[in-house]
Amino acid sequence: xxxxxxxxxxxxxxxxxxxxxxxxxxxxxxxxxxxxxxxxxxxxxxxxxxxxxxxxxxxxxxxxxxxxxxxxxxxxxxxxxxxxxxxxxxxxxxxxxxxxxxxxxxxxxxxxxxxxxxxxxxxxxxxxxxxxxxxxxxxxxxxxxxxxxxxxxxxxxxxxxxxxxxxxxxxxxxxxxxxxxxxxxxxxxxxxxxxxxxxxxxxxxxxxxxxxxxxxxxxxxxxxxxxxxxxxxxxxxxxxxxxxxxxxxxxxxxxxxxxxxxxxxxxxxxxxxxxxxxxxxxxxxxxxxxxxxxxxxxxxxxxxxxxxxxxxxxxxxxxxxxxxxxxxxxxxxxxxxxxxxxxxxxxxxxxxxxxxxxxxxxxxxxxxxxxxxxxxxxxxxxxxxxxxxxxxxxxxxxxxxxxxxxxxxxxxxxxxxxxxxxxxxxxxxxxxxxxxxxxxxxxxxxxxxxxxxxxxxxxxxxxxxxxxxxxxxxxxxxxxxxxxxxxxxxxxxxxxxxxxxxxxxxxxxxxxxxxxxxxxxxxxxxxxxxxxxxxxxxxxxxxxxxxxxxxxxxxxxxxxxxxxxxxxxxxxxxxxxxxxxxxxxxxxxxxxxxxxxxxxxxxxxxxxxxxxxxxxxxxxxxxxxxxxxxxxxxxxxxxxxxxxxxxxxxxxxxxxxxxxxxxxxxxxxxxxxxxxxxxxxxxxxxxxxxxxxxxxxxxxxxxxxxxxxxxxxxxxxxxxxxxxxxxxxxxxxxxxxxxxxxxxxxxxxxxxxxxxxxxxxxxxxxxxxxxxxxxxxxxxxxxxxxxxxxxxxxxxxxxxxxxxxxxxxxxxxxxxxxxxxxxxxxxxxxxxxxxxxxxxxxxxxxxxxxxxxxxxxxxxxxxxxxxxxxxxxxxxxxxxxxxxxxxxxxxxxxxxxxxxxxxxx
Numbered sequence: 001x002x003x004x005x006x007x008x009x010x011x012x013x014x015x016x017x018x019x020x021x022x023x024x025x026x027x028x029x030x031x032x033x034x035x036x037x038x039x040x041x042x043x044x045x046x047x048x049x050x051x052x053x054x055x056x057x058x059x060x061x062x063x064x065x066x067x068x069x070x071x072x073x074x075x076x077x078x079x080x081x082x083x084x085x086x087x088x089x090x091x092x093x094x095x096x097x098x099x100x101x102x103x104x105x106x107x108x109x110x111x112x113x114x115x116x117x118x119x120x121x122x123x124x125x126x127x128x129x130x131x132x133x134x135x136x137x138x139x140x141x142x143x144x145x146x147x148x149x150x151x152x153x154x155x156x157x158x159x160x161x162x163x164x165x166x167x168x169x170x171x172x173x174x175x176x177x178x179x180x181x182x183x184x185x186x187x188x189x190x191x192x193x194x195x196x197x198x199x200x201x202x203x204x205x206x207x208x209x210x211x212x213x214x215x216x217x218x219x220x221x222x223x224x225x226x227x228x229x230x231x232x233x234x235x236x237x238x239x240x241x242x243x244x245x246x247x248x249x250x251x252x253x254x255x256x257x258x259x260x261x262x263x264x265x266x267x268x269x270x271x272x273x274x275x276x277x278x279x280x281x282x283x284x285x286x287x288x289x290x291x292x293x294x295x296x297x298x299x300x301x302x303x304x305x306x307x308x309x310x311x312x313x314x315x316x317x318x319x320x321x322x323x324x325x326x327x328x329x330x331x332x333x334x335x336x337x338x339x340x341x342x343x344x345x346x347x348x349x350x351x352x353x354x355x356x357x358x359x360x361x362x363x364x365x366x367x368x369x370x371x372x373x374x375x376x377x378x379x380x381x382x383x384x385x386x387x388x389x390x391x392x393x394x395x396x397x398x399x400x401x402x403x404x405x406x407x408x409x410x411x412x413x414x415x416x417x418x419x420x421x422x423x424x425x426x427x428x429x430x431x432x433x434x435x436x437x438x439x440x441x442x443x444x445x446x447x448x449x450x451x452x453x454x455x456x457x458x459x460x461x462x463x464x465x466x467x468x469x470x471x472x473x474x475x476x477x478x479x480x481x482x483x484x485x486x487x488x489x490x491x492x493x494x495x496x497x498x499x500x501x502x503x504x505x506x507x508x509x510x511x512x513x514x515x516x517x518x519x520x521x522x523x524x525x526x527x528x529x530x531x532x533x534x535x536x537x538x539x540x541x542x543x544x545x546x547x548x549x550x551x552x553x554x555x556x557x558x559x560x561x562x563x564x565x566x567x568x569x570x571x572x573x574x575x576x577x578x579x580x581x582x583x584x585x586x587x588x589x590x591x592x593x594x595x596x597x598x599x600x601x602x603x604x605x606x607x608x609x610x611x612x613x614x615x616x617x618x619x620x621x622x623x624x625x626x627x628x629x630x631x632x633x634x635x636x637x638x639x640x641x642x643x644x645x646x647x648x649x650x651x652x653x654x655x656x657x658x659x660x661x662x663x664x665x666x667x668x669x670x671x672x673x674x675x676x677x678x679x680x681x682x683x684x685x686x687x688x689x690x691x692x693x694x695x696x697x698x699x700x701x702x703x704x705x706x707x708x709x710x711x712x713x714x715x716x717x718x719x720x721x722x723x724x725x726x727x728x729x730x731x732x733x734x735x736x737x738x739x740x741x742x743x744x745x746x747x748x749x750x751x752x753x754x755x756x757x758x759x760x761x762x763x764x765x766x767x768x769x770x771x772x773x774x775x776x777x778x779x780x781x782x783x784x785x786x787x788x789x790x791x792x793x794x795x796x797x798x799x800x801x802x803x804x805x806x807x808x809x810x811x812x813x814x815x816x817x818x819x820x821x822x823x824x825x826x827x828x829x830x831x832x833x834x835x836x837x838x839x840x841x842x843x844x845x846x847x848x849x850x851x852x853x854x855x856x857x858x859x860x861x862x863x864x865x866x867x868x869x870x871x872x873x874x875x876x877x878x879x880x881x882x883x884x885x886x887x888x889x890x891x892x893x894x895x896x897x898x899x900x901x902x903x904x905x
Contacts, residue, residue, distance in 0.1 A: 190214035367396030676705030764794035810841035
C-alpha cells in the first residue's frame with residue numbers, strides 16, 4: 001500500500017451553488033420589478049398631476065401656464081400625440097408671439113411626419129404658415145389638399161395667396177374665384193380678389209360687387225374691416241368710416257378696427273372741410289370710454305383713447321388718460337413713452353423729463369430710451385447733446401425700423417438747427433437710403449434743400465410726394481414763387497396749372513385750390529381775373545371766410561403788398577390791361593372817385609405811362625372803364641357811373657378819330673351804357689366808314705335795341721343798303737344773317753347761312769351758325785355735329801367755333817370730348833354761352849353738382865340777359881332740372897370780354 005505525502009493530497013472540488021444564484025437573480029429581478037413598479041407609479045402620478053394641472057390652468061384661462069405644464073408632461077410622455085396636438089393647438093392661438101406660432105408650426109410638422117393622413121392638421125398648418133408669412137413652406141400641403149379636399153374654401157384661398165406672392169396673377173385670380181364660390185369662404189379671399197380687380201381700371205365695378213357680396217354673405221367685423229380697407233384705398237373715406245363703426249359693434253375691442261377708424265377720421269378731418277369731425281371723434285371717444293369701464297386693464301384701448309382725444313384737440317384729456325394708465329399698470333412702458341411724446345410736443349419738457357426719469361432702466365429698450373432722451377434734449381434746444389443721443393438710438397434700433405426712421409429724421413433736424421444744412425441734407429439722404437418708404441424723410445430732404453437755397457432740388461423732391469396730404473398745395477405755391485424769380489421769357493406755368501386743375505384735382509380742398517388759382521393768375525399778369533376768381537368763390541363757398549378775407553385784402557388800398565405786385569406788373573408790361581383795371585377798382589373801392597378820375601385823365605392825356613402810344617393808352621382807358629361798369633353796376637353811385645361813362649366815351653371818340661376801325665367799339669360802348677338811339681347818332685355823325693366797320697356797328701345798335709321797331713327797321717335798311725353797294729361781300733351778308741338771329745327770325749337766318757355756305761364753302765362762320773341753329777333751334781344733334789366739324793376744320797382756334805363744337809359733342813352724348821373742347825378755351829375768350837354749354841355737357845355727363853355750380857353763377861350774375869333766346873331756353877331747362885334759384889345780390893363773377901362773340905368780317 002502506497003502512501004502519498006500529505007502535501008500531494010488532492011484539494012476539494014468547487015461546485016457552483018445554482019440555488020444561490022437563482023435566489024440572487026430572482027431577488028434582483030424582484031427588486032428591479034419593484035423599483036420599476038414604484039417608479040412607474042411615481043411617473044403615472046406625476047404625469048396625472050401635470051395633466052390635471054394643465055387642464056386646471058386651461059379652465060382658469062391661463063393658456064401659457066397650461067402649455068408649460070404640458071411641456072413637463074411631454075418630457076415624461078414624449079409619444080403622446082394627443083397632448084402634442086393639444087399643445088400645438090394652444091400655441092397656434094397665441095397670435096401675438098411669432099416664436100410660439102413657429103413652435104406650433106414645428107410641432108404640427110412632427111405630427112404629420114408620424115401620420116401623413118391627418119388633413120385636419122394640414123389645414124391648421126397652412127393657417128399658421130399664413131400668419132408667419134411662410135405660405136411657400138406649405139406648398140406641398142396645399143397641392144395635396146387641392147386634390148384630397150377640393151370643397152374646402154380655405155385651401156383655395158391660401159393657394160391664391162401663394163400664387164399672388166409668387167407673382168402668378170392669373171392663377172391667384174382663379175384660386176380666389178374658386179374659394180368664394182364654396183361654402184363659408186374666407187372674407188380675405190374677397191379682399192384679395194378685389195385688389196387684383198382694382199389693378200385693372202376696367203374691373204372697378206366688379207371689385208365693388210365683390211365687397212358688397214362678401215358683407216352680404218358674412219356680415220362680421222372681419223368682412224367690414226376688409227371692405228373698409230378697400231374703400232380707403234379708393235379714397236372713399238366716409239363709406240369706410242361707416243363700415244368700421246359697424247365692425248366695432250360686432251367686436252367692440254378690436255384693436256385693428258379701432259386704429260383704422262381713428263386714422264380714417266383724421267384723414268377726413270384733413271381733407272373734407274364739411275366733415276363734422278367733432279361728432280365722429282366724440283362717438284369714438286365715448287365708445288372707448290365705455291369699453292374701458294368694462295375692461296380697465298385693456299391697455300390698447302387706453303392708448304387709442306389718448307390718441308383720439310389728442311386728435312380731437314383735447315390735449316390735457318389725452319395726457320390725463322395716459323397718467324391714469326400709468327397708475328393702473330405702472331409696468332406698461334407704452335403709457336410713459338407716449339406721455340413723454342405728448343408733453344414734448346406741447347413744449348412741457350420739464351414734466352416730460354420727470355416722467356422719463358421715473359421709467360425703470362430696463363422697462364424699454366436702449367434704442368427707444370435714447371430716442372426719448374434725444375427728443376427731450378431737442379425740446380431744450382441742446383442740439384449737440386441731442387445728436388449724440390439720437391445717433392445712439394440709431395445704433396441700437398437695428399430691428400425697429402420705425403424707430404430708426406424717426407431717429408434719423410430728428411437727427412437731420414438737429415443738424416439743420418445747428419446751422420449745418422449740408423449735414424442735414426446728408427442725414428436725410430442716409431434716411432432715404434435706409435428707409436426709402438419713409439415719406440417724412442423725403443419731405444425733410446426737400447425742406448433742407450429749401451433752407452440751403454437749392455429750390456430746384458426741393459421742387460424735384462416734392463414732385464415725388466404729390467400723394468402726401470399738403471404737398472400739392474405747397475408745391476404749387478413754391479412753383480409760383482420760383483417762376484416769379486425767373487426772367488419773364490423763362491417762366492413756365494404749365495406744371496403749376498396742372499397742379500391746380502379742377503378736374504381730377506391734386507389739391508382736393510376747393511378753397512385752397514381757389515386761393516392758389518388766384519395767386520397763379522396774379523403771377524401770370526392777370527390780377528383782374530384773380531379778383532374775379534376770388535369774388536366768385538366767396539359767393540360759392542360762403543362758409544370759407546379765408547376767401548373773403550383774401551378778396552378784401554386784394555381790394556384794400558392799404559394792402560401794400562398788392563400795390564407792390566401791381567407796380568411790378570406795370571414795370572414788366574405797362575400795357576397790361578388787367579393791371580390797369582385793378583388800379584381803377586382799387587381807387588373806386590377806397591371811395592376815391594376823384595383819384596380814379598385823375599388816374600383816367602392822366603392815362604388818357606399821356607402824363608403817365610409815357611412809353612405807351614396814344615392808341616394803347618386810350619384802349620386801356622376804355623377797357624378799364626368797360627370792365628368796371630360791366631362788373632360792378634350795383635356798387636357804383638350815379639355820379640361815379642356818369643363820370644366813368646364820360647371818360648370811356650371820350651377815350652372812344654379819340655380812338656375813332658385815330659382810326660375808323662375803332663368806331664364800332666365806340667358805338668357798342670354808347671349803345672350799352674347810353675342807349676341804342678345815342679349809338680345810332682354817333683354812327684350817323686361818323687361820316688364815311690369801311691363797309692365791314694359800318695356793318696358791325698349797325699349790328700351793335702341792333703343788339704341793344706331789339707325791342708325798338710324803329711331801330712329794327714333802320715338797321716335792316718342800312719344793312720341791305722350796304723349789301724346792295726357790294727353784293728359779292730360775304731361779310732356783309734353774314735352781318736345781315738346775324739341781324740336775323742338777333743331778331744329771332746331763325747328760318748330766314750338759316751336760309752341765309754346755307755346760301756353763304758354753298759357759295760363760300762370755306763366760310764367757317766356760316767357753318768358755325770348753322771350748327772348753332774341745328775342745336776338750339778331745331779335740336780338736330782347729328783346735323784349740328786357735321787356742321788360744327790366743318791367749322792372746326794376751317795377755324796380750329798376760334799373760341800365761338802370751339803364752344804359750339806363742344807355743345808354739339810355733348811348733345812351727341814360724347815360728353816368727355818365735349819368737356820375737353822370747352823375747358824381748353826382760354827378763360828379770357830369765353831362767353832356766358834360757352835359756360836352754359838359746359839354746364840349742359842356736365843349735366844349730360846352725370847356731374848350734376850358741377851353743372852349746378854355753373855348754372856348758379858349764370859343765374860346769380862344775370863348772365864341770362866346776355867344769352868340768345870334759344871340759349872335762354874337751355875338755361876331755363878337746366879335750372880328746372882337742377883332746381884337752381886336766383887340768389888339776391890350782385891354776383892358778376894364769370895370772365896367776360898364781350899357780351900357775345902363777334903362775327904369776323
